[in-house]
Amino acid sequence: xxxxxxxxxxxxxxxxxxxxxxxxxxxxxxxxxxxxxxxxxxxxxxxxxxxxxxxxxxxxxxxxxxxxxxxxxxxxxxxxxxxxxxxxxxxxxxxxxxxxxxxxxxxxxxxxxxxxxxxx
Amino acid sequence: xxxxxxxxxxxxxxxxxxxxxxxxxxxxxxxxxxxxxxxxxxxxxxxxxxxxxxxxxxxxxxxxxxxxxxxxxxxxxxxxxxxxxxxxxxxxxxxxxxxxxxxxxxxxxxxxxxxxxxxx
Amino acid sequence: xxxxxxxxxxxxxxxxxxxxxxxxxxxxxxxxxxxxxxxxxxxxxxxxxxxxxxxxxxxxxxxxxxxxxxxxxxxxxxxxxxxxxxxxxxxxxxxxxxxxxxxxxxxxxxxxxxxxxxxx
Amino acid sequence: xxxxxxxxxxxxxxxxxxxxxxxxxxxxxxxxxxxxxxxxxxxxxxxxxxxxxxxxxxxxxxxxxxxxxxxxxxxxxxxxxxxxxxxxxxxxxxxxxxxxxxxxxxxxxxxxxxxxxxxx
Amino acid sequence: xxxxxxxxxxxxxxxxxxxxxxxxxxxxxxxxxxxxxxxxxxxxxxxxxxxxxxxxxxxxxxxxxxxxxxxxxxxxxxxxxxxxxxxxxxxxxxxxxxxxxxxxxxxxxxxxxxxxxxxx
Amino acid sequence: xxxxxxxxxxxxxxxxxxxxxxxxxxxxxxxxxxxxxxxxxxxxxxxxxxxxxxxxxxxxxxxxxxxxxxxxxxxxxxxxxxxxxxxxxxxxxxxxxxxxxxxxxxxxxxxxxxxxxxxx
Numbered sequence: 001x002x003x004x005x006x007x008x009x010x011x012x013x014x015x016x017x018x019x020x021x022x023x024x025x026x027x028x029x030x031x032x033x034x035x036x037x038x039x040x041x042x043x044x045x046x047x048x049x050x051x052x053x054x055x056x057x058x059x060x061x062x063x064x065x066x067x068x069x070x071x072x073x074x075x076x077x078x079x080x081x082x083x084x085x086x087x088x089x090x091x092x093x094x095x096x097x098x099x100x101x102x103x104x105x106x107x108x109x110x111x112x113x114x115x116x117x118x119x120x
Numbered sequence: 121x122x123x124x125x126x127x128x129x130x131x132x133x134x135x136x137x138x139x140x141x142x143x144x145x146x147x148x149x150x151x152x153x154x155x156x157x158x159x160x161x162x163x164x165x166x167x168x169x170x171x172x173x174x175x176x177x178x179x180x181x182x183x184x185x186x187x188x189x190x191x192x193x194x195x196x197x198x199x200x201x202x203x204x205x206x207x208x209x210x211x212x213x214x215x216x217x218x219x220x221x222x223x224x225x226x227x228x229x230x231x232x233x234x235x236x237x238x239x240x
Numbered sequence: 241x242x243x244x245x246x247x248x249x250x251x252x253x254x255x256x257x258x259x260x261x262x263x264x265x266x267x268x269x270x271x272x273x274x275x276x277x278x279x280x281x282x283x284x285x286x287x288x289x290x291x292x293x294x295x296x297x298x299x300x301x302x303x304x305x306x307x308x309x310x311x312x313x314x315x316x317x318x319x320x321x322x323x324x325x326x327x328x329x330x331x332x333x334x335x336x337x338x339x340x341x342x343x344x345x346x347x348x349x350x351x352x353x354x355x356x357x358x359x360x
Numbered sequence: 361x362x363x364x365x366x367x368x369x370x371x372x373x374x375x376x377x378x379x380x381x382x383x384x385x386x387x388x389x390x391x392x393x394x395x396x397x398x399x400x401x402x403x404x405x406x407x408x409x410x411x412x413x414x415x416x417x418x419x420x421x422x423x424x425x426x427x428x429x430x431x432x433x434x435x436x437x438x439x440x441x442x443x444x445x446x447x448x449x450x451x452x453x454x455x456x457x458x459x460x461x462x463x464x465x466x467x468x469x470x471x472x473x474x475x476x477x478x479x480x
Numbered sequence: 481x482x483x484x485x486x487x488x489x490x491x492x493x494x495x496x497x498x499x500x501x502x503x504x505x506x507x508x509x510x511x512x513x514x515x516x517x518x519x520x521x522x523x524x525x526x527x528x529x530x531x532x533x534x535x536x537x538x539x540x541x542x543x544x545x546x547x548x549x550x551x552x553x554x555x556x557x558x559x560x561x562x563x564x565x566x567x568x569x570x571x572x573x574x575x576x577x578x579x580x581x582x583x584x585x586x587x588x589x590x591x592x593x594x595x596x597x598x599x600x
Numbered sequence: 601x602x603x604x605x606x607x608x609x610x611x612x613x614x615x616x617x618x619x620x621x622x623x624x625x626x627x628x629x630x631x632x633x634x635x636x637x638x639x640x641x642x643x644x645x646x647x648x649x650x651x652x653x654x655x656x657x658x659x660x661x662x663x664x665x666x667x668x669x670x671x672x673x674x675x676x677x678x679x680x681x682x683x684x685x686x687x688x689x690x691x692x693x694x695x696x697x698x699x700x701x702x703x704x705x706x707x708x709x710x711x712x713x714x715x716x717x718x719x720x
Contacts, residue, residue, distance in 0.1 A: 021228035028209045028231065032216060035279035036224065042271040043453040048446035053413055057420045057454040058221075064421045066667055067186055069225035070458065086408035089628045093403040094417040096632060098430065100580035101658075104636065105669035108621035111628065141708035148689045148711065152696060155519035156704065162511040163333040168326035173293055177334040178701075180297045181304045187666055189705035190338065206288035213283040214297040218310065220460035261468035268449045268471065272456060276464065298461075306547055307426055309465035329508045336512060340700035341538075344516065345549035348501035351508065381588035388569045388591065392576060395639035396584065402631040418581075427546055429585035523693040528686035533653055537660045537694040544661045550698065566648035573643040574657040578670065 011116035015072045052081045056091040063095040063106045071106065075113045088114050131236035135192045172201045176211040183215040183226045191226065195233045208234050251356035255312045292321045296331040303335040303346045311346065315353045328354050371476035375432045412441045416451040423455040423466045431466065435473045448474050491596035495552045532561045536571040543575040543586045551586065555593045568594050611716035615672045652681045656691040663695040663706045671706065675713045688714050 026033035044054050055078040062070035078088065092107040099106075146153035164174050175198040182190035198208065212227035219226075266273035284294050295318040302310035318328065332347035339346075386393035404414050415438040422430035438448065452467040459466075506513035524534050535558040542550035558568065572587035579586075626633035644654050655678040662670035678688065692707035699706075 018225060018228070021232050022224060024235075025209070025212065025224070025228040025231045028205070029213055029282075031282040032213050032279060035275050035282055036216065039272060039275035039279060040457055042269075042275055043450075043457045047450050048444060049413075049416070049450045053409075053416075054450070054454050056409070056413075057417050057451060058458060060417045061421055061424045061455065061458045062222075064425060065186070065222055065458070066665070067222040067225065069229070070222055073221075073225065084408060085628070089625070090403075090407050090409045090414070091417060092625065093629055093632050094414050095421065096580065096636065097400055097403045098418060098421045098425070098581040100576065100583065101578040101673075102662075102665055102667040102670055103580065104622060104625070105618060105667065105673065108618070108625040109669070111625045112621050115624075138705060138708070141712050142704060144715075145689070145692065145704070145708040145711045148685070149522075149693055151522040152519060152693050155515055155522055156696065159512060159515035159519060160337055162509075162515055163330075163337045167330050168324060169293075169296070169330045173289075173296075174330070174334050176289070176293075177297050177300045177331060178338060181301055181335065181338045182702075184301045184305060185338070185666070185702055187702040187705065189709070190702055193701075193705065204288060210283075210287050210289045210294070211297060214294050215301065216460065217280055217283045218298060218301045218305070218461040220456065220463065221458040223460065258465060258468070261472050262464060264475075265449070265452065265464070265468040265471045268445070269453055272453050276456065302462075305426070305462055306545070307462040307465065309469070310462055313461075313465065325508070329505070332505065333509055333512050336516065336700065338701040340696065340703065341553075341698040342542075342545055342547040342550055343700065344502060344505070345498060345547065345553065348498070348505040349549070351505045352501050355504075378585060378588070381592050382584060384595075385569070385572065385584070385588040385591045388565070389573055389642075391642040392573050392639060395635050395642055396576065399632060399635035399639060402629075402635055422582075425546070425582055427582040427585065429589070430582055433581075433585065520697055523690075523697045527690050528684060529653075529656070529690045533649075533656075534690070534694050536649070536653075537657050537691060538698060540657045541661055541664045541695065541698045544665060545698070564648060570643075570647050570649045570654070571657060574654050575661065577640055577643045578658060578661045578665070 011072065011113050014069075015076050015117070018069050018073055052078070052083055052087075055081055056083060056087060059088065059110065060091045060095045063092060063103050063110050064099045066102055066106050068106070068109065071110045072113055072117075075110060076117050079114065079118055085114065085118075131192065131233050134189075135196050135237070138189050138193055172198070172203055172207075175201055176203060176207060179208065179230065180211045180215045183212060183223050183230050184219045186222055186226050188226070188229065191230045192233055192237075195230060196237055199234065199238055205234065205238075248356040248359045251312065251353050254309075255316050255357070258309050258313055292318070292323055292327075295321055296323060296327060299328065299350060300331045300335045303332060303343050303350050304339045306342055306346050308346070308349065311350045312353055312357075315350060316357055319354065319358050325354065325358075368476040368479045371432065371473050374429075375436050375477070378429050378433055412438070412443055412447075415441055416443060416447060419448065419470060420451045420455045423452060423463050423470050424459045426462055426466050428466070428469065431470045432473055432477075435470060436477050439474065439478055445474065445478075491552065491593050494549075495556050495597070498549050498553055532558070532563055532567075535561055536563060536567060539568065539590060540571045540575045543572060543583050543590055544579045546582055546586050548586070548589065551590045552593055552597075555590060556597050559594065559598050565594065565598070608716040608719045611672065611713050614669075615676050615717070618669050618673055652678070652683055652687075655681055656683060656687060659688065659710060660691045660695045663692060663703050663710050664699045666702055666706050668706070668709065671710045672713055672717075675710060676717050679714065679718050685714065685718075 044051055058074040062074050095103040164171055178194040182194050215223040215227055284291055298314040302314050335343040335347055404411055418434040422434050455463040524531055538554040542554050575583040575587055658674040662674050695703040695707055
């Protein structure tokens with residue numbers, strides 16, 4: 001099995017595990033997650049900015065605050081919306097301008113995630 | 121071996137590894153850790169607030185600052201003090217109000233930790 | 241005018257300005273704030289933990305993440321719920337244990353805020 | 361003098377003060393700032409994403425990391441590129457989804473800044 | 481009165497206010513501050529690294545975590561230990577490498593503080 | 601195979617993986633990385649402070665902002681410059697003073713990294 005296939009499986013497993021963990025937490029506190037879910041929907045739907053741009057912003061913030069599960073989550077969402085690698089990498093650039101070294105290393109993890117989850 | 125048993129073993133191993141790493145650092149710099157240990161004791165003992173409430177605060181802060189080892193450490197302490205799952209989850213709620221998405225994914229990791237370390 | 245009266249007026253003005261700024265933002269994006277408001281309500285109402293404890297957690301997180309407007313906002317809320325100075329200060333202690341120097345200086349600002357807003 | 365005029369003057373003064381402070385630091389360490397300036401230029405110029413989108417990302421990150429001078433700086437830049445209030449507010453929404461309460465209060469400061477600096 | 485004199489007075493007042501606020505908090509919770517004070521002393525005294533180097537590290541961290549009161553506090557301490565402007569500015573450079581834009585604007589505030597508090 | 605040998609291999613693998621990930625990102629956006637590389641070089645070369653001191657500052661900041669890849673990266677660089685364990689541990693002390701519990705657990709990971717990567 002090539003290293004790229006292994007990496008893809010692992011990233012896919014990681015994002016599935018995030019879904020399961022969030023699902024388990026949501027079940028214990030449904031009202032909080034109901035409200036949070038509505039917040040996410042209101043924020044992310046296309047308006048003055050399109051949903052793709054918003055997901056790229058979410059990726060850039062995730063890198064800036066060094067949140068790996070957030071990177072996985074929002075990268076998957078960005079891919080579903082058809083974000084290109086060039087758009088994705090330019091968003092990482094903004095995170096690097098505003099975050100320096102930590103955004104370089106988390107940005108590098110992000111690109112690895114983008115490539116692994118894009119391979120379908 | 122069920123996935124829940126595996127997860128428990130892994131979380132238990134992770135928290136043991138934290139103890140060992142902190143022990144190794146403390147040995148190299150005993151005065152700093154002596155003072156830090158006294159700080160922890162003064163802060164955490166029951167006073168106007170009970171120790172259980174304080175450990176839940178420590179968990180909520182750990183989630184808010186996205187520190188996984190802190191989550192493991194303070195979740196174990198909270199369990200030892202008899203925190204219930206309902207109290208624990210409501211503390212995660214406060215972290216979510218004040219932290220949004222990153223607190224959702226770290227809060228979800230926290231609940232997984234709480235469940236795994238509670239199974240004894 | 242004594243310095244304590246001046247300080248009280250200034251903190252009161254600051255928290256009023258926060259309300260006005262949030263109000264202005266909420267008006268531009270009512271659905272997002274509707275959902276966020278529901279999230280806050282679901283999180284903060286008494287459940288397994290009482291509302292006072294939750295506001296103290298919110299203060300401790302605010303100090304930990306170095307958010308001065310958050311400190312003002314949640315300190316006012318904690319005072320309304322009848323939090324004592326001793327309870328408040330012990331919450332700052334937890335933030336100091338988990339945040340070191342930055343939590344010392346923001347905690348010191350928090351106590352100043354608590355005293356100024358408590359003087360009614 | 362109306363409060364809105366006062367606010368505009370004050371925000372304009374604040375952003376001028378940022379320029380002066382950065383200028384003073386840049387003069388002491390020109391090679392570092394030469395390289396940083398090139399980084400900013402490479403990141404921010406239109407490519408797969410346009411410069412306006414990138415400045416909005418920079419605003420959203422600035423709010424997420426609670427950096428008021430960054431908010432002032434990138435809001436001025438976004439206005440110069442012709443960002444609309446609706447686009448700006450939707451970017452704040454993404455920061456709120458990923459930052460909760462602290463992004464609400466810093467987002468509210470950001471909108472105040474956008475309005476004050478847009479009034480020319 | 482020249483702007484530089486005004487600035488010096490203001491920074492001096494700000495650092496005095498920090499002392500007063502920390503003093504007020506310390507009085508309410510003397511054991512916590514006793515332990516924290518011992519931690520600071522153990523950390524900061526000359527050992528394998530000299531105290532001046534450690535204060536410069538404290539400044540670099542303060543800039544990196546965007547804590548203005550910390551910058552004031554540790555800049556005053558660094559000046560007392562005889563740090564030169566060149567050493568100070570190079571420490572800010574490290575913070576910029578590891579923090580990007582937010583470290584630029586906080587670093588610029590730090591240099592202003594260094595200059596104002598050095599003028600005695 | 602002893603646990604210390606395993607740990608060394610794993611840390612070495614982790615830092616190699618960082619290099620590969622950064623390399624992959626740099627290839628997609630060479631101008632941004634060209635500028636960032638020049639920034640790093642300008643910052644890190646010996647001037648008023650020597651390069652060893654600067655790498656220790658980078659380690660202390662990495663711990664303070666809870667960036668594990670940064671810790672690995674700058675710890676390797678510090679070891680190459682001949683940093684002693686005593687100097688390294690004292691730098692962690694500064695991070696603990698300014699970061700509390702999260703710096704304790706990340707500092708403990710840092711020391712483990714220092715030991716593992718020093719074993720050649």
